[in-house]
Amino acid sequence: MPSVSVIITSHDRPALLARAVASAHAAGRDVEVVVVDDASEDKTAEVCRDLESIKYVRIERNQNVAGARNVGILNSTAEFITFLDDDDLRLPDTLDRQASMLQSKPDAGFVFGQALIDDGSGNPPTDYYPRHCPQGDVLAQLLTQNFIPCGSVVFRRSCLFRVGLLDASIPGIDDWDLWIRIASLYPVQAVAQPVMIWRKSSPTSGQGTSHADRMVVLSTRQFQNKWSKIARVRVESDEARQQISRQFSRNMGCHLLVEASRSLSYGRLGEALSNSLIAVRLHPRGTVQTIIGAATRSRQKRAAATITNVSVRETK
Amino acid sequence: MPKVSIIIPTHHRPHFLQRAIASALNAGSDVEVIVVDDASRDDTSSVCRSIAGIKYIRLDHNQGTAGARNVGILASTAQFIAFLDDDDLRLPGSLDLQVAALDRNSAAGFVCGAMIMADQDGAPTAEVLGPTWASGDVFWQLLELDFPVLPLSVVIRKECFSKVGLLNTELQGIDDWDLFVRIAELYPVLVLAEPVGIYRKPTASSGQLSSAQAQHLSRAARHLSCLLELPRVRSLAPKDRDALQSRALNRIADTLLWHAREATNKGSYKFAVNNVVSSLWIAPKRTLTHVTYRNLGPILFNQKLGASNLDH
Numbered sequence: 001m002p003s004v005s006v007i008i009t010s011h012d013r014p015a016l017l018a019r020a021v022a023s024a025h026a027a028g029r030d031v032e033v034v035v036v037d038d039a040s041e042d043k044t045a046e047v048c049r050d051l052e053s054i055k056y057v058r059i060e061r062n063q064n065v066a067g068a069r070n071v072g073i074l075n076s077t078a079e080f081i082t083f084l085d086d087d088d089l090r091l092p093d094t095l096d097r098q099a100s101m102l103q104s105k106p107d108a109g110f111v112f113g114q115a116l117i118d119d120g121s122g123n124p125p126t127d128y129y130p131r132h133c134p135q136g137d138v139l140a141q142l143l144t145q146n147f148i149p150c151g152s153v154v155f156r157r158s159c160l161f162r163v164g165l166l167d168a169s170i171p172g173i174d175d176w177d178l179w180i181r182i183a184s185l186y187p188v189q190a191v192a193q194p195v196m197i198w199r200k201s202s203p204t205s206g207q208g209t210s211h212a213d214r215m216v217v218l219s220t221r222q223f224q225n226k227w228s229k230i231a232r233v234r235v236e237s238d239e240a241r242q243q244i245s246r247q248f249s250r251n252m253g254c255h256l257l258v259e260a261s262r263s264l265s266y267g268r269l270g271e272a273l274s275n276s277l278i279a280v281r282l283h284p285r286g287t288v289q290t291i292i293g294a295a296t297r298s299r300q301k302r303a304a305a306t307i308t309n310v311s312v313r314e315t316k
Numbered sequence: 317m318p319k320v321s322i323i324i325p326t327h328h329r330p331h332f333l334q335r336a337i338a339s340a341l342n343a344g345s346d347v348e349v350i351v352v353d354d355a356s357r358d359d360t361s362s363v364c365r366s367i368a369g370i371k372y373i374r375l376d377h378n379q380g381t382a383g384a385r386n387v388g389i390l391a392s393t394a395q396f397i398a399f400l401d402d403d404d405l406r407l408p409g410s411l412d413l414q415v416a417a418l419d420r421n422s423a424a425g426f427v428c429g430a431m432i433m434a435d436q437d438g439a440p441t442a443e444v445l446g447p448t449w450a451s452g453d454v455f456w457q458l459l460e461l462d463f464p465v466l467p468l469s470v471v472i473r474k475e476c477f478s479k480v481g482l483l484n485t486e487l488q489g490i491d492d493w494d495l496f497v498r499i500a501e502l503y504p505v506l507v508l509a510e511p512v513g514i515y516r517k518p519t520a521s522s523g524q525l526s527s528a529q530a531q532h533l534s535r536a537a538r539h540l541s542c543l544l545e546l547p548r549v550r551s552l553a554p555k556d557r558d559a560l561q562s563r564a565l566n567r568i569a570d571t572l573l574w575h576a577r578e579a580t581n582k583g584s585y586k587f588a589v590n591n592v593v594s595s596l597w598i599a600p601k602r603t604l605t606h607v608t609y610r611n612l613g614p615i616l617f618n619q620k621l622g623a624s625n626l627d628h
Contacts, residue, residue, distance in 0.1 A: 060502055061546070063481040070482050074390055164379040165386050169486040181377050
């Protein structure tokens with residue numbers, strides 16, 4: 001039996017699929033690659049027929065990413081599972097490394113790593129995330145922000161029998177939700193090294209993640225209805241819960257403003273405005289804090305610049 | 317490898333569960349019984365751990381019936397899947413019967429049988445509910461809710477889930493209908509006349525999830541518009557599609573009003589009003605016609621008659 005199942009979901013985007021599959025095979029000695037074709041209407045089926053040693057599963061009626069990932073899990077056999085998007089890359093040998101980490105720590109639920117960010121500019125990726133890779137009990141941190149690159153996670157199949165499958169009703173944050181449910185019951189491990197290359201979405205790439213406003217609305221609802229009601233969160237003190245909720249709100253506000261400024265840089269005024277408005281409506285406090293923080297920083301920067309100028313002039 | 321897995325999702329009902337499990341173990345010669353405990357906080361786990369020969373899965377995060385069934389499907393090692401609710405029963409040998417039917421017809425997606433209705437104590441009544449249509453393409457009947465089938469009465473080929481996806485966890489109470497429609501869109505369905513299970517019929521006050529009928533039927537009415545987007549429906553002429561939609565909505569309204577009348581007879585007026593209001597939303601014209609001519613009409617007429625009798 002293979003040690004890791006890599007589940008690659010694909011919908012009408014066969015261009016980069018072969019590369020993703022090859023990277024998955026190179027990432028471990030004993031890897032099972034399951035390609036889930038989510039009712040593509042293009043050449044995806046043909047492309048997959050040419051690929052060697054994959055398990056090809058074709059869904060006839062489109063299920064969205066989370067639903068397709070669940071079908072992939074159903075068709076996989078390994079003890080450890082990881083997801084890979086069809087436009088991302090796994091780095092060589094990283095799956096073996098993560099699998100052996102899980103083997104040596106039987107109580108850990110999953111192990112995640114860093115992702116190099118491919119911004120689509122054609123230049124080699126220089127940026128990566130997350131900067132810090134916390135280990136152990138990461139629930140509180142994870143509740144306020146999804147710092148885990150989805151494709152970097154290798155998780156234990158047995159976790160699913162305690163926390164359930166991916167929630168297909170929250171496409172786009174389904175992975176975050178699963179990590180939270182797992183982290184509420186299991187300690188987590190991390191490698192502070194890149195294990196994958198993540199292709200960042202741009203407004204033109206048509207990826208789900210480019211709809212920041214929708215994601216934040218969905219996350220906020222999920223936070224209020226589900227995450228804040230997790231048994232381990234409920235038993236926390238009022239103060240601790242309030243702190244988590246404030247931090248969540250601040251991060252969401254910040255995220256929307258960053259996305260708004262990105263939209264602005266792409267010349268998408270409407271999107272920028274809608275992001276900002278949602279930020280203010282859902283997370284007034286977090287948004288105001290972010291804006292004040294940014295303004296103070298830029299004033300400090302200006303002040304620093306003035307001082308440098310002055311000192312430069314003085315030395316002249 | 318077992319031939320068929322029977323998945324029993326359960327939540328806070330250990331007293332019924334034991335009987336259900338016993339019936340599942342007896343229902344076939346090569347059965348894998350999977351009990352998915354959906355985060356119960358009572359003695360469900362100790363009850364399950366005391367029963368030999370079952371696979372017991374305990375969820376720590378409540379997933380709802382559909383989510384728990386999905387976890388059961390993931391745990392299954394068999395080629396065929398059956399479901400059983402914790403307060404229903406499977407009849408002895410019924411799984412063998414259905415598995416044999418699927419083995420004989422390799423193209424069929426699932427096979428369904430008839431169900432014996434039981435009262436609140438689980439005692440069988442003489443009422444037997446079964447599909448009235450022959451085996452084959454029953455997609456349209458299922459879509460129009462004209463095909464009595466429940467998770468209790470089916471055995472599904474597991475590969476269907478890879479073609480149409482798993483159960484939709486957003487559709488509490490109607491996730492089964494949604495699944496059957498999606499499978500029947502692509503696969504022929506087998507129909508057996510034999511009863512395969514005993515269904516504990518919900519009543520207005522039983523506290524079973526199915527007694528939230530108004531809610532579920534309203535959800536079905538809303539979800540219908542999604543199902544009308546399925547390719548086979550889209551291939552219809554717009555006129556036929558509209559006709560199909562109104563037939564289905566009228567059927568939902570009829571069901572709601574029928575339950576409303578039953579409830580009125582038993583004095584549960586709140587339930588009845590609830591149903592009439594829902595029905596009014598779903599199919600206003602149908603509801604008004606019904607209420608005026610079949611219910612309100614006769615009542616008013618009788619009263620008038622009574623009044624005129626007094627005059628004389």
